[in-house]
Amino acid sequence: MKRIKILHGAPMLLRSLAAVVVAVALWEGIVVAFHIPSYVIPTPLSAAKYVFDNWSTIQPLFLQTLKEICLGFVVGVAAGLILAVIMSEVRLFHTIVYPLLIATQATPIIAIAPPLVIIMGFGITPKLTIVGLIVFFPVIINVLSGLSSVDADVLALCKSIGTSRLRLLLLVKLPSSLVPLGAALRIGATYAVTGAVIGEWTATTTPGLGNDILNQQSALNTPAVFGEVLILTGIGIAGFVLMSGVERLITPWRRRAQARGLLQSRYRRHVREGLNTTAGFSL
Amino acid sequence: MTVLLEIRDVQRRFGNIDVLSDINVKVAEGEFVSIVGPSGCGKSTLMNIIAGLTSPDSGHVLLADKDITGSSGYVGYMFQKDLLIPWRTVLGNITLGPSLRGRVSKSEVLEAARMAERYGLGQFIDNYPHTLSGGMRQRVALMRTLLLHRPVMLLDEPFGALDAQTRVQLQEWLLAVWADTGGTILFITHDIDEAIFVSDRVLVMSARPGTIASELQVDIKRPRAIDITTSEEFVVMKRQAMELLYTSHGLQLPPGISPSGESAQ
Numbered sequence: 001m002k003r004i005k006i007l008h009g010a011p012m013l014l015r016s017l018a019a020v021v022v023a024v025a026l027w028e029g030i031v032v033a034f035h036i037p038s039y040v041i042p043t044p045l046s047a048a049k050y051v052f053d054n055w056s057t058i059q060p061l062f063l064q065t066l067k068e069i070c071l072g073f074v075v076g077v078a079a080g081l082i083l084a085v086i087m088s089e090v091r092l093f094h095t096i097v098y099p100l101l102i103a104t105q106a107t108p109i110i111a112i113a114p115p116l117v118i119i120m121g122f123g124i125t126p127k128l129t130i131v132g133l134i135v136f137f138p139v140i141i142n143v144l145s146g147l148s149s150v151d152a153d154v155l156a157l158c159k160s161i162g163t164s165r166l167r168l169l170l171l172v173k174l175p176s177s178l179v180p181l182g183a184a185l186r187i188g189a190t191y192a193v194t195g196a197v198i199g200e201w202t203a204t205t206t207p208g209l210g211n212d213i214l215n216q217q218s219a220l221n222t223p224a225v226f227g228e229v230l231i232l233t234g235i236g237i238a239g240f241v242l243m244s245g246v247e248r249l250i251t252p253w254r255r256r257a258q259a260r261g262l263l264q265s266r267y268r269r270h271v272r273e274g275l276n277t278t279a280g281f282s283l
Numbered sequence: 284m285t286v287l288l289e290i291r292d293v294q295r296r297f298g299n300i301d302v303l304s305d306i307n308v309k310v311a312e313g314e315f316v317s318i319v320g321p322s323g324c325g326k327s328t329l330m331n332i333i334a335g336l337t338s339p340d341s342g343h344v345l346l347a348d349k350d351i352t353g354s355s356g357y358v359g360y361m362f363q364k365d366l367l368i369p370w371r372t373v374l375g376n377i378t379l380g381p382s383l384r385g386r387v388s389k390s391e392v393l394e395a396a397r398m399a400e401r402y403g404l405g406q407f408i409d410n411y412p413h414t415l416s417g418g419m420r421q422r423v424a425l426m427r428t429l430l431l432h433r434p435v436m437l438l439d440e441p442f443g444a445l446d447a448q449t450r451v452q453l454q455e456w457l458l459a460v461w462a463d464t465g466g467t468i469l470f471i472t473h474d475i476d477e478a479i480f481v482s483d484r485v486l487v488m489s490a491r492p493g494t495i496a497s498e499l500q501v502d503i504k505r506p507r508a509i510d511i512t513t514s515e516e517f518v519v520m521k522r523q524a525m526e527l528l529y530t531s532h533g534l535q536l537p538p539g540i541s542p543s544g545e546s547a548q
């Protein structure tokens with residue numbers, strides 16, 4: 001019992017941080033102890049130092065890549081949600097689109113990046129397309145399964161009450177896909193980073209960290225490569241943590257006994273007023 | 284006695300199995316009628332037909348002389364599973380009907396809250412269903428059905444999944460609610476004790492084809508408390524019901540036991 005309790009909250013965060021510190025220290029120690037040259041594996045401190053010393057040149061690259069990740073993520077999630085809803089509501093559309101959907105994921109993204117540049121130019125569009133293509137798949141698969149997971153008896157109950165298709169979608173089907181959507185957001189946030197880097201590995205007029213990694217790599221500036229990889233890792237972790245927060249926010253019933261804030265006040269207020277005006281109401 | 288709900292010559296086949304055949308039932312306004320029968324006798328199919336979720340092959344369902352065959356939204360329907368929506372609070376679940384049909388008005392929210400208060404769930408209106416016991420969940424499900432304000436409520440084995448003690452509590456509670464709110468109830472169960480305890484009239488169904496084999500008038504005076512189930516009046520009635528049930532099914536009782544409870548020696 002006590003062990004499980006310790007795993008929650010601040011102590012758990014401390015443990016995770018401790019694990020990271022230990023890993024970094026091991027890395028540093030091994031590189032130093034075995035005299036590994038820094039162009040093969042740099043120490044984490046030298047990678048961090050590179051980032052720190054060259055922040056003014058790295059910052060615009062970082063912001064460009066971050067922009068691609070964020071916009072591409074939003075595009076992917078929106079496309080996934082919209083497609084999932086249409087596919088679940090229109091059977092014919094589902095039949096037509098599903099094989100294409102699988103095809104987009106069976107295609108190696110890295111192989112279609114160059115043709116996308118030819119089609120869409122050197123701007124941000126091909127990057128957003130690649131990030132979107134990676135992100136939308138978990139979203140569409142999870143939301144589709146959520147939409148179709150509604151208990152047949154719940155649907156019968158709603159039908160017996162009498163409702164419109166739109167209300168059934170908004171009040172019953174979509175909310176039941178919030179839990180799988182949360183999982184898809186977490187997966188998508190980490191995959192989006194890979195998407196942005198692959199997108200930048202082709203010709204571009206707006207360089208980001210992905211481009212620069214290639215440049216530094218050819219100059220054998222390995223500390224720079226590792227430093228930028230660490231930034232990308234940080235973006236991925238931050239995205240995951242942020243989306244975990246979003247997931248908790250959109251599924252409050254999973255961790256609370258009672259509704260709070262906006263979810264209850266609408267009722268609470270009415271109820272308080274109502275019960276006060278019916279003073280003397282007895283069992 | 285005005286007939287509120289009438290089921291006229293209803294037939295239904297699934298494939299080549301006659302699930303329901305020649306079903307004729309009249310339920311008067313304000314009456315509490317139970318249907319008992321073994322599983323697989325088509326009770327739930329009949330409920331689905333009345334609720335408009337399934338259409339009969341022939342025959343009609345009339346509500347206050349209006350033909351509602353195959354149309355849903357006319358009767359309140361409560362299932363054996365509570366079917367509470369996990370992300371809606373207790374109050375949100377009670378008001379599910381109005382919100383599925385449009386906007387929930389303030390008076391409906393108030394009514395739901397008062398109902399919860401009155402029936403012992405006032406502390407729980409903001410709770411999510413996963414925090415409630417099985418009995419509390421079924422209470423919420425009944426309140427959800429009540430808030431629809433339909434003239435007829437169909438209760439399909441509403442307490443079937445509960446433990447014996449909770450079931451008895453909820454039977455008494457249902458009678459108390461019914462005494463408050465009135466209304467017409469058609470109640471399905473396979474439990475003879477439950478059927479007699481709650482009803483004015485018990486209809487006995489036979490299986491394959493499912494049809495109303497016989498009926499039993501329950502004249503035990505109300506209000507009824509659970510201790511009447513051991514009264515002589517009740518036991519006599521139960522004996523009759525069992526006889527009807529077993530003869531209508533052609534079921535063989537184990538040797539040495541007769542349905543009337545007397546030893547065959």
